Amino acid sequence: MSEAAIFLFMIATFALLAMVLKLPIGVSLVFSALAGSLLGGEGAALHHLVEGSFGYFDTILIIVTAMIFMKVLQESGILDTVTALLLKSFYRRKVALLLTVMALVMFPGMITGSSTTAVLSTGALVAPVLMKMGLSRVKTGALIAMGAILGMIAPPVNILVMIMGGGVDMPYVGFTFPLLIIVIPLAVSTSLWLGYKNIKIIEYNQMKEVLPESFFKNYGFRLYLPLIIVIGLLLGQSLMPGIIPDIGIPAIFLLGSFLGIFCGKPLNILKTTQKAIEESMPILCILVGVGMFIQIMTLTGARGWIVTSFLSFPPLLLYLGIATSMPLFGAVSAFGSASILGVPFILAMIDKNAILTSSALSAVAGLGDLMPPTALAGIxxxxxxxxxxxFRVLRFCLMPALFELVIGMAVLLFAPLLDKLI
Amino acid sequence: MIKNIFKILFLLAFFIFTVSAREKKETALPVFEQPLLITSAGQGAEVYLASVLAKRAGLNSSLSKIAAPKDMKNIKTLVLVLGASLKGLGSAGLDKAKEKERINLLVAEAQKKNIPILCLHLGGEARRGKLSDEFITFFLPFAKMAIVVKSGNKDRLLSRICEERNIPWKEVEKAADALKPFKEAFK
Amino acid sequence: MFIVYHLIVFYLASHFIWYLFRENEFWKRVSVALVLIMFFLRLFLIK
Amino acid sequence: MKCLKDRLISGLLLLLSLALCFFSTQKFREQHKKETLFPSEGLASREMLSSYFPGLIDTPGDTEVYIYGGQNPGGNILILGGAHPNEPAGYVTAVILIENIQVSQGKIIVIPRANNSGFTHSEPQEGNLRGYSLETPGGKRFFRFGSRLTNPIHQWPDPTLYINPSGQKLSGQESRNLNRCYPGKPKGHLTEKIAFAIMEIIKKEKIDLAIDLHEAAPEYPVVNAIVFHENSAELASYSLMELQQIGFEFRLELSPNNLRGLSHREWGDHAQVMAILLETANPSQGRLKGKSSLSLIIEGKDRNYSKAAKFGLLFVPFDSEGIPVKLRVARHLAAIKILLSSFNELNPEKRIEVNHMPSSSQVKLKGIGQFLCPPYRK
Known part of the structure; x- marks a missing residue:
């Protein structure tokens, strides 16, 4: 049985289960992985399936804990308070609002390199502000998703580049400028493109009407404590290593959530956790399924076949291959795409400036977080x-994502030219 | 019939002439003088090989991976070891453009002072490919003489450049075999 | 840190079990059961 | 009633989950078993890594250190295998040395499973086999195929950003990569402790030359290579020329001084030893690899790689014959042998004499198994 046939069979099984039988995506992925394993002559390779899912274990911990933190922010009144603060500061300045919001969303991504963290922390903070200022629900979602992805690519921490650098022995040095060249125009254009038309400048009275209740007067400054601690620890682990202990993103979020119990409106942390788990369950199961799917693809040789096929495109098509395969493969996760495809692509373009190449590739790979079924940023x-x-959110991500793709590819194509400029 | 004999004679004469001309060229190998400065063109690690060869040949040499014109004060020969390494470039804090610029300055200085350049390509097949080839095509033409390892010249890129520019060149089987021509090239 | 993360896994695993018994929809419960496998294996330090 | 039925289903699903755990557990547990090695009669003593650095006692990072010779003073050599347990040729070469060599002058120290913890699991989503068997004259011997990284049940969680003991910023999971953690930290995490212990061996045993055996994917530029520290530039150059004379093409790579935490850099910088790292091409760890199979690991055959070679994507020749592990081991053995003889030539006052080291041509001809002890020998 050829690798291609196994791969197509797995895809077909998935489509059948998910679209015809309407099973949840995650469960469909699990069963199609199982089917692929049987067809590939591996039997019901249980340990392989389980091992594959472990590729996302750390991601799952981040997602659940971030979700808990977001729920705590909502229920303790912190979210409303921050929304009120932002609204009061920005209700008359459209561009400033959009750019600040963009920077805020990007920020956690910039220091952790993870788009999920960005969406579920500051993304959750700015969402109500944007919506109250007149931006539609889906466009707000798109802006947050794009902001999170740009944050993931932006310096100082770009894990995608680090993963690619690890594969070609390139130290993570000298990336700030090239990454900024890619990110800044995208951040500005995306926020304005999505928001400029719809955001309304409102009168003071109008603003008062939509202003949510601020709990600052009840709890004072300690209300902000969970946020400050979380942001401080996130920042500290990348900017001041050794001084501020690196306890990892999940522990940071849980610590923030724990503080949230005492810093705002009273809440039942057990019930909040349940809510968080309930909401994150579909994506958790998808990750488990994707992990198994990839493991079986690798085991049966389907992954190698795909990578080799893309790499053996002739030079012009190679760029097309990059532009399509890297975001598509991002359905697995942007990190997987960077490691599995990014590294060979850098090697295929070894005569170019590897710093520029990998920066550009990271922008392209980052889009993978918009790719269903995982679509972490979008979901x-x-x-x-x-x-x-x-999918309605993703629709509005399409244009900015295309723009990001164009910029990424342009940097890739014109790397020799840019090389001289820098 | 006679016409044909003429033709054959003519061809024969031409053949002998070219062969003898070529042999003449080989006997007229340039003779380099010591001391020599060994540096890399592309930061491939074979620069160390060259240094070991020079040592074995008993030549008075100095090695500087990132030599600059100021290092050429009392130098009579400049040895360029061709071959690029991404790792090497990164390690020296250089990129392709900066490395080319550095070699350009060296070559200019050498031309100004009439210092002859000896080019070595010792890395074989492994030290070819897009990146290395750029350095080869760029700097080999400046050589007074070249010594190349055979497997690095499978596609005859190096020998073609040399022949086009009348640069005498020697092909050796392995890097170690470069010792003999390297030694002989010096006074 | 190792112990802290072990506790986190334990905390989340117990919540997953709780959720497994709260949820009514069959396939969602299957999802929980699938996710739980990993948490058990890490909790017992097997994988 | 419905409520009861619902609970029953939930209970059953919970049981199912536990059952699936249980059934996969066995395979994962198995992987913690160490295969027995059978040292040659030349073995002078067998220590544990923890005897050089007590911080490793009772940790999964502790591993066997095999010491040969030492009666007659001479050069002291360290050979490291299994720093990356998914690179079989490095591990098997170390085992072959352990099971054959005798040292009459100088001292050779071999650590076959440098990252012992990495042997106890395999990497998610890589679809690797648990191990491979090699045919010896007296039956099959099984060898573990592990992961490049330390087992997360031994070292967890990964930091978001790993700043290694030499200050290099790396992605978080590299904190479990032994060859990014040098020179290690006595109070660091497990992998840093292992790295520190290896530095301690180098210092305490007054090692002159340290060789780290590795493999790399064929699409990786530094393959079939001798990577050397400035300290060993001359040794590496001599050896390369000698190796070419006996028909082994190697590429020479200087250890970059801005890529910190790697053995060839930090061993040389921190202990002033001649540091060498050897790479061969291993298709079973690459991104292009096809179906996971024994033939991929042992015979090194892979259709994808043959195809990629035609498109000029690889840094080694690769055809339908593949690059079998016996050839890769032969390369390592040849390189070690030549490195030792060049070392003797350059340091006549610190000679090292090794006997019964299998020759690379014999390994290439007869296969690896001929030079391994049969599985039953005591």
Whole structure:
């Protein structure tokens, strides 16, 4: 049985289960992985399936804990308070609002390199502000999703580049400028493109009407404590290593959530956790399924076949291959795409400046977080704005994402030229 | 019939002439003088190989991976070891453009002072490919003489450049075999 | 840190079990059961 | 009633989950078993890594250190295998040395499973086999195929950003990569402790030359290579020329001084030893690899790689014959042998004499198994 046939069979099984039988995506992935393993002559390779899912274990911990933190922010009144603060400061300045919001969303991504963290922390903070200022639910979601992805690519921490650098022995040095060249125009254009037309400058009275209740007067400054601690620890682990202990993103979020119990409106942390788990369960199961799917693809040789096929494109098509395969493969996760495809692509373009190449590739790979079925950035952005169908959010991401793709590819193509400029 | 004999004679004469011309060229190998400065063109690690060869040949040499014109004060020969390494470039804090610029300055200085350049390509097949080839095509033409390892010249890129520019060149089987021509090239 | 993360896994695993018994929809419960496998294996330090 | 039925279903699903755990557990547990090695009669003593650095006692990072010779003073050599347990040729070469060599002058120290913890699991989503068997004259011997990284049940969680003891910023999971953690930290995490212990061996045993055996994917530029520290530039150059004379092409790579935490850099910088790292091409760890199979690991055959070679994507020749593990081990053995003889030539006052080291041509001809002890020998 050829690798291609196994791969197509797995895809077909998935489509059948998910679209015809309407099983949840995650469960469909699990069963199609199982089917692939049987067809590939591996039997019901249980340990392989389980091992594959472990590829996302750390991601799952981040997602659940971030979700708990977001729920705590909502229920303790912190979210409303921050929304009120932002609204009061920005209700008359459209561009300033959009750019600040963009920077805020990007920030956690910039220091952790994870888009999920960005969407579920500051993304959740700015969402109500944007919506109250007149931006539609789905466009708000799109702006947050794009902001999170740009944050992931932006310096100082770009894990995608680090993963690619690890594969070609390139130290993570000298990336700030090239990454900024890519990110800044995208951040500005995306926020304005999505928001400029719809955001309304409102009168003071109008603003008063939509202003949520601020709990600052009840709890004072300690209300902000969970946020400050979380942001401080996130910042500290990358900017001041050794001084501020690196306790990892999940522990940071849980610590923030724990503080949230005492810093605002009273809440039942057990019930909040249940709510968080309930909301994150579909994506958790998808990750488990994707992990198994990839493991079986690798085991049966389907992954190698795909990578080799893309790499053996002739030079012009190679760029097309990069532009399509890297975001597509991002359905697995942007990190997986960077490691599995990014590294060979850098090697295929070894005569170019590897710093520029990998920066550009990271921008392209980052888009993978918009790719269903995982679509981490899209799914959580939809959840943050309360939109049930994340595809509606993704629709508005399309233009900015295309723009990001164009910029990424342009940097790749014109790397020799840029090389001289820098 | 006679016409044909003429033709054959003519061809024969031409053949002998070219062969003898070529042999003449080989006997007229340039003779380099010591001391020599060994540096890399592309930061491939074979620069160390060259240094070991020079040592074995008993030549008075100095090695500087990132030599600059100021290092050429009392130098009579400049040895360029061709071959690029991404790791090497990164390690020296250089990129392709900066490395080319550095070699350009060296070559200019050498031309100004009439210092002959000896080019070595010792890395074989492994030290070819897009990046290395750029350095080869760029700097080999400046050589007074070249010594190349055979497997690095499978596609005859190096020998072609040399022949086009009348640069005498020697092909050796392995890097170690470069010792003999390297030694002989010096006074 | 190792112990802290072990506790986190334990905390989340117990919540997953709780959720497994709260949820009514069959396939959602299957999802929980699938996710739980990993948490058990890490909790017992097997994988 | 419905409520009861619902609970029953939930209970059953919970049981199912536990059952699936249980059934996969066995395979994962198995992987913690160490295969027995059978040292040659030349073995002078067998220590544990923890005897050089007590911080490793009772940790999964503790591993066997095999010491040969030492009666007659001479050069002291350290050979490290299994720093990355998914690189079989490095591990097997170390085992072959352990099971064959005798040292009459100088001292050779071999650590076959440098990252012992990495042997106890395999990497998610890589679909690797648990191990491979090699045919010896007296039956099959099984060898573990592990992961490049330390087992997360031994070292967890990964930091978001790993700043290694030499200050290099790396992605978090590299904190479990032994060859990014040098020179290690006595109070660091497990992998840093292992790295520190290895530095301690180098210092306490007054090692002159340290060789780290590795493999790399064929699409990786530094393959079939001798990577050397400035300290060993001359040794590496001599050896390369000698190796070419006996028909082994190697590429020479200087250890970059801005890529910190790697053995060839930090061993040389911190202990002033001649540090060498050897790479061969291993298709079973690459991104292009096809179906996971024994033939991929042992015979090194892979259709994808043959195809990629035609497109000029690889840094080694690769055809339908593949690059079998016996050839890779032969390369390592040849390189070690030549490195030792060049070392003797350059340091006549610190000679090292090794006997019964299998020759690379014999390994290439007869296969690896011929030079391994049968599985039953005591």
């Amino acid at each position: 959580f952005a939809a959840q943050v704005v309360g939109e049930a169908n994340y």
